[in-house]
Structure formats: C-alpha cells, structure tokens
Amino acid sequence: MASSSGSDALTARVLVDGQPLRQLPLDLYIPPDALSILLERFEGPLDLLLYLIRKQNLDILAIPVAEVTRQYLTYLALMESLKIELAAEYLLMAAWLAEIKSRLLLPMPPPENDEEVDDPRAALVERLLAYERLTHAAHWLDELPRAGRDWFDLSIAVDLPRALSLPPQIELTELLSALRGLVRRGELTAVHEIRRETLSVRARMTDILGLLEQADGVFLDQVYRPQEGRGGVAVSLVAVLELAKSAAIDFIQEQPFAPVWITGTAATDTVFGSTAKENSA
Amino acid sequence: MSDQPSFLAPAETTDSALAALVEALLMASDAPLDLAALQRMVGAETPETALLDALRRLQCQYDAHPFIDLKMTTRSGESTWQLAANAQLAPYIARSEPPRAGRYSRAVLETLALVAWRQPISRGEIEAVRGVAVNPQILRTLTERGWIRVVGHKDTPGRPELLGTTSAFLTDFGLGSLEQLPAFDAFVGQGALDV
Amino acid sequence: MSDQPSFLAPAETTDSALAALVEALLMASDAPLDLAALQRMVGAETPETALLDALRRLQCQYDAHPFIDLKMTTRSGESTWQLAANAQLAPYIARSEPPRAGRYSRAVLETLALVAWRQPISRGEIEAVRGVAVNPQILRTLTERGWIRVVGHKDTPGRPELLGTTSAFLTDFGLGSLEQLPAFDAFVGQGALDV
Numbered sequence: 001m002a003s004s005s006g007s008d009a010l011t012a013r014v015l016v017d018g019q020p021l022r023q024l025p026l027d028l029y030i031p032p033d034a035l036s037i038l039l040e041r042f043e044g045p046l047d048l049l050l051y052l053i054r055k056q057n058l059d060i061l062a063i064p065v066a067e068v069t070r071q072y073l074t075y076l077a078l079m080e081s082l083k084i085e086l087a088a089e090y091l092l093m094a095a096w097l098a099e100i101k102s103r104l105l106l107p108m109p110p111p112e113n114d115e116e117v118d119d120p121r122a123a124l125v126e127r128l129l130a131y132e133r134l135t136h137a138a139h140w141l142d143e144l145p146r147a148g149r150d151w152f153d154l155s156i157a158v159d160l161p162r163a164l165s166l167p168p169q170i171e172l173t174e175l176l177s178a179l180r181g182l183v184r185r186g187e188l189t190a191v192h193e194i195r196r197e198t199l200s201v202r203a204r205m206t207d208i209l210g211l212l213e214q215a216d217g218v219f220l221d222q223v224y225r226p227q228e229g230r231g232g233v234a235v236s237l238v239a240v241l242e243l244a245k246s247a248a249i250d251f252i253q254e255q256p257f258a259p260v261w262i263t264g265t266a267a268t269d270t271v272f273g274s275t276a277k278e279n280s281a
Numbered sequence: 282m283s284d285q286p287s288f289l290a291p292a293e294t295t296d297s298a299l300a301a302l303v304e305a306l307l308m309a310s311d312a313p314l315d316l317a318a319l320q321r322m323v324g325a326e327t328p329e330t331a332l333l334d335a336l337r338r339l340q341c342q343y344d345a346h347p348f349i350d351l352k353m354t355t356r357s358g359e360s361t362w363q364l365a366a367n368a369q370l371a372p373y374i375a376r377s378e379p380p381r382a383g384r385y386s387r388a389v390l391e392t393l394a395l396v397a398w399r400q401p402i403s404r405g406e407i408e409a410v411r412g413v414a415v416n417p418q419i420l421r422t423l424t425e426r427g428w429i430r431v432v433g434h435k436d437t438p439g440r441p442e443l444l445g446t447t448s449a450f451l452t453d454f455g456l457g458s459l460e461q462l463p464a465f466d467a468f469v470g471q472g473a474l475d476v
Numbered sequence: 477m478s479d480q481p482s483f484l485a486p487a488e489t490t491d492s493a494l495a496a497l498v499e500a501l502l503m504a505s506d507a508p509l510d511l512a513a514l515q516r517m518v519g520a521e522t523p524e525t526a527l528l529d530a531l532r533r534l535q536c537q538y539d540a541h542p543f544i545d546l547k548m549t550t551r552s553g554e555s556t557w558q559l560a561a562n563a564q565l566a567p568y569i570a571r572s573e574p575p576r577a578g579r580y581s582r583a584v585l586e587t588l589a590l591v592a593w594r595q596p597i598s599r600g601e602i603e604a605v606r607g608v609a610v611n612p613q614i615l616r617t618l619t620e621r622g623w624i625r626v627v628g629h630k631d632t633p634g635r636p637e638l639l640g641t642t643s644a645f646l647t648d649f650g651l652g653s654l655e656q657l658p659a660f661d662a663f664v665g666q667g668a669l670d671v
C-alpha cells in the first residue's frame with residue numbers, strides 16, 4: 001500500500017495565536033507529529049478514531065473503550081486549545097464513546113435465557129470496520145491507472161458531418177423532478193386552485209380522445225370496459241364528464257333512452273391534419 | 282557510413298522522440314497548440330527551432346496518412362498546430378453511432394411532465410401552471426420526438442388543442458400504460474398545484 | 477519477386493490503408509470502440525478478421541511509440557480499443573495550461589468509492605458511512621468530472637437523490653464493468669491502515 005497521505009513528510013507546524021506551539025501536553029499518548037495529520041488529514045471522527053486504534057495496534061474487534069475515549073477526548077481538548085472549530089460530528093462521537101464507556105462500567109444484568117449479551121461496542125466496531133473498508137476501497141480505486149493522471153485520452157479534431165445526433169434521453173426521474181420544481185414554484189406564487197385527481201381519470205380522458213380520433217364518434221358504452229368492473233366504469237364516466245366540462249366532447253342522443261353518441265368537438269379533419277403532420281415530422 | 286553510427290543514431294532517436302512527444306501532446310490537447318504552449322510542456326531547454334523541426338517531421342509523416350492531417354492555422358501572426366481528420370474520413374464518420382445531443386431544458390421537461398400527468402391538457406393550462414407562455418418550439422420539439430400529440434380540441438373560443446402523450450412516450454419511458462406513471466403522492470399536501 | 481509486384485503492392489497498400497483508417501476512427505471517436513462499431517463505420521464488407529489484423533498492425537506500430545499505446549479493454553465480454561497516451565506523457569501534460577486535475581482528496585475518493593460500490597446510494601447513506609457531512613463541492617467535482625450522476629430518487633420523504641457511476645467512470649478507470657470491482661467486504665485486512 002503505497003501511501004498517498006505522505007505520512008513520512010510530517011512535521012508538526014502548529015501555530016497558536018501566530019506563535020508556534022512548542023509545548024504539547026505532556027501526557028499526550030499521541031506523538032506530536034500526528035498533530036499535523038490531525039489538523040489537515042482526518043476525514044471525520046471515524047477516521048480519527050481508526051487512527052488512534054491503529055496507531056496502538058489495537059484489535060479493532062476488542063476496543064479498549066476507556067483508553068480510546070481518554071485519548072479521543074485529549075485530542076478534542078487539544079483541538080479546542082488550538083482554537084480549531086470542532087465539528088458537531090466529533091462531539092457526537094465523544095458523546096457516543098462516553099456512553100459506551102459508562103455502559104461498560106455498569107454491572108451487567110444476568111443474561112435471560114440464552115440471549116446473547118449485546119456488547120455496547122458492537123455498533124461502533126461495525127461502523128469503524130465499514131469505514132476502514134471504505135478507506136481501502138478508495139485507496140484501491142486511487143491506485144488504478146486513471147484517465148487524466150496516468151493515461152490521457154487522445155483525439156484528433158473532427159470537423160466532419162457526423163451522423164445526425166440523437167435527441168437527448170430523459171429518465172422518468174427527471175420528469176418527476178421537473179414536476180417537483182413546478183410544485184415548489186407553485187407554492188411561492190400559489191395562484192392555482194388546489195385539486196388532486198387520480199391519474200387513471202386523466203389517462204382515460206386521453207384514451208377516449210384517442211377513440212374519437214379513429215372514428216367520427218363512439219357510443220357511450222364503447223367507452224366502458226366491462227372487464228374493469230364498477231371502478232372502471234366510474235373512472236370512464238368521470239373521464240367523460242371531465243371532457244364534457246372542458247368542452248372537448250359533445251353528446252348526441254337521438255331520442256330519450258337511445259344510445260348516447262359521443263363526438264369530438266373539433267372538426268375531425270383538423271385532428272387528422274395535425275396527426276398527419278406529426279407523422280411526417 | 283559504418284564509422285558514424287554512434288553520432289547519427291542518437292540524434293535520429295532524439296529527433297523522432299521529440300516528434301513523437303509533440304504528436305502525443307497535440308493529440309492529448311483539446312485545442313490547437315502554439316509554439317509557446319508546446320515549449321511550456323516540452324521544456325524551455327528545447328529551442329523553438331527543434332520544435333519546428335519536429336513539427337516538420339510530423340508534417341511529412343501525416344502527409345502520407347490518408348485520413349489524418351497536421352493542420353497549421355495562422356491567426357494574427359501566431360501559428361497553431363492541430364491533428365485533424367480530413368475529408369476522406371467523412372463517409373466513415375457519418376456511419377458512426379450518432380452521438381446524443383445535450384439535454385432538454387427545464388421548460389421542455391416541465392411541459393412534458395405536465396402533459397404526461399395532467400393530460401389531456403391545453404396550452405393555456407400549461408401556461409397557467411408554469412406562469413410563462415409556452416414557447417411553440419417546445420411543443421414542436423416534443424411532437425417531433427414523438428412523445429406528445431394533439432388528442433382533441435376544446436370547444437371554447439379558439440378551439441384550443443388538447444395535448445396528450447403518445448404510445449411512443451410509454452415505450453421510451455418503459456411504461457406499460459399511463460397508470461404506471463409514478464403516483465404523485467409526494468406532492469399532495471404541498472398543494473398549490475393541480476396535478 | 478519482380479514478376480509479382482502488382483499482387484503484393486495492392487494487398488500491402490490495402491492492409492496499411494485499413495490500419496490507417498482504423499487508427500483515424502479510433503482517434504476521432506470520443507469513446508473506446510468495439511469491433512461492431514468499427515465494422516459499422518468501415519463497412520460490413522470488411523470481415524472482422526481484417527479488422528483484427530489492422531488492430532494488430534496498429535498494436536505493433538504503437539508498441540514502438542514512446543507516448544501512445546493502443547489499449548484494449550474487455551467490456552461485458554466485448555473487447556474495445558482506444559488510443560491513449562501513457563504515463564510517460566504525464567510530466568509534460570502536468571505543465572499544460574490550464575492544469576489538469578490529477579489528484580483528488582481523500583474525501584473525494586472515499587465518496588466516489590462509496591458511490592461505486594454501494595450504488596444506488598443517497599447522500600445520507602454516504603454521510604452515515606463516512607461519519608461526516610458530504611461537502612456539496614465533492615459531489616459537484618465528481619459530477620463535473622462525469623464520474624457520478626443522479627440515477628433516481630429514493631421513495632422516502634424529501635425524495636433524496638440516488639447516485640450511481642457513469643460509463644465514463646468505467647472508461648477513465650480502465651474498468652470493463654462494475655463487476656470488476658473487488659467485493660467491498662474483501663477490503664479488510666489488506667495491509668496496515670494508511671492514515
């Protein structure tokens with residue numbers, strides 16, 4: 001594992017109020033040269049904790065929580081004395097360590113039945129191991145020969161007619177985000193009536209208009225799909241009423257109780273005209 | 282000649298290595314390079330004359346290449362060099378897999394989303410929700426893409442067109458039917474939009 | 477030999493012309509090409525064996541080039557070819573203007589690794605493993621580099637974005653597919669921890 005962190009070139013160069021810090025706390029278990037790593041390199045509390053454990057060759061699976069907690073708090077105190085703004089994550093970790101430590105100090109209740117006694121350190125170990133795997137994975141990735149660092153894309157200028165470019169592709173999720181954006185802006189301007197409809201009514205409205213596109217008109221009962229049962233009939237009926245309300249269809253009934261004939265309100269040739277145009281495009 | 286190989290060979294090697302370096306740099310660069318840029322990369326100890334020799338060498342090499350030219354462009358007294366495909370390559374390039382054009386604008390995405398979830402919808406209704414006029418180009422784009430179509434007309438003044446999605450829309454988005462569009466529940470309660 | 481020049485010469489010419497054509501197509505293309513793509517451009521009448529011969533010819537030619545390699549990568553069982561400058565060019569490229577990004581911070585690499593191994597992954601999940609908030613700049617860097625992208629949304633409140641890697645990620649790291657990444661769990665115990 002070649003080091004990318006350059007730990008060989010560590011020199012503690014820490015300034016406090018513009019003055020080099022010469023006197024480090026004497027009881028600090030951590031070598032002072034680690035201080036500069038601390039300041040620049042740690043990626044967060046897990047990283048720091050892992051460092052503390054690895055520095056002492058401690059078995060991560062059997063963390064001596066009391067010792068680690070002590071060192072961790074020392075580090076935090078040092079960071080504080082150096083006026084480094086402590087991120088909430090570090091304090092959270094300190095609290096967690098303290099909690100584990102206190103739970104370990106409490107007498108264990110005798111295990112009931114054959115229940116496994118759950119070690120308060122288990123969750124911490126799990127997170128530390130997951131993070132350690134990640135550091136290895138990241139390192140492995142960084143060692144791969146990479147475009148732009150270890151090899152370079154070559155190209156020649158191509159100022160020639162290529163095949164016509166294909167239109168962009170969209171994912172459904174992009175459409176959803178677009179709707180979300182609309183909603184967000186809608187909240188700001190909030191001028192629209194709020195109303196929610198099930199999509200199936202909307203889908204059915206389009207289906208019905210599609211039927212009318214293929215014929216001059218259809219009988220109302222052709223719109224229903226018996227296999228959909230009562231719910232389907234209701235959806236179709238609501239769709240028909242919605243279309244009528246928005247003046248997109250007309251009803252014709254020759255005489256009372258005769259079948260109801262539905263027609264599109266647009267001259268059919270207009271509709272077909274636009275369809276033909278669409279197809280030729 | 283046999284008594285001079287040690288003089289000729291290294292010079293030969295160096296020259297061709299420099300030409301190879303210049304070649305690789307030209308190809309690795311996205312834009313044409315001028316002498317100053319080449320010199321910065323190759324190293325200041327390499328004189329411009331050596332670079333010009335290398336370029337001349339490459340010139341000869343690519344003169345013999347049926348599809349790639351070394352192009353020199355002089356702009357306001359400054360020459361730049363670039364390796365470029367020539368017209369002989371055009372018929373082959375034309376058969377390449379067509380590249381995808383960039384992305385659709387937010388306006389296009391929003392319009393398509395409204396047509397999909399709120400169909401049949403008129404242009405006026407789209408404008409009411411989006412708060413801006415619908416650019417006819419947007420509808421043309423979506424129609425030409427085969428995703429939306431006129432499904433009817435409203436019987437109100439102007440007989441506005443009602444827009445809906447096509448079966449190609451369903452196919453392209455991997456949907457079996459319109460009912461498979463994801464539910465919109467996430468937006469209920471946030472209200473303010475009729476979707 | 478002198479009675480056969482008309483047979484030898486054209487064959488020779490055709491072979492080297494085909495190699496030059498393949499060379500130009502590889503250079504003109506933005507991405508590695510497989511045999512099918514080459515054949516589509518060169519023409520179906522050219523058998524795959526001839527293309528493979530041409531590639532072998534190019535291989536020899538570029539084996540002698542100090543800065544450029546013909547790289548073959550196997551992608552989901554399919555071989556792809558690409559002309560690329562090798563690490564010998566790196567010190568020269570490093571002096572180019574504007575400088576190219578070569579190194580990335582541990583934060584960037586760890587985030588990329590999580591997206592690569594654990595995709596689709598949300599920002600919250602990245603933060604949970606790394607133990608720190610994700611700096612938006614990191615995601616921007618990786619997105620602009622073309623290595624990660626939003627692949628969907630999680631169906632939880634706020635509909636957080638789910639991130640995944642792109643095909644450019646595979647190409648740039650010389651991976652044929654995501655399956656070539658070692659198992660994530662295999663990483664424990666690989667040498668001392670490097671901090």
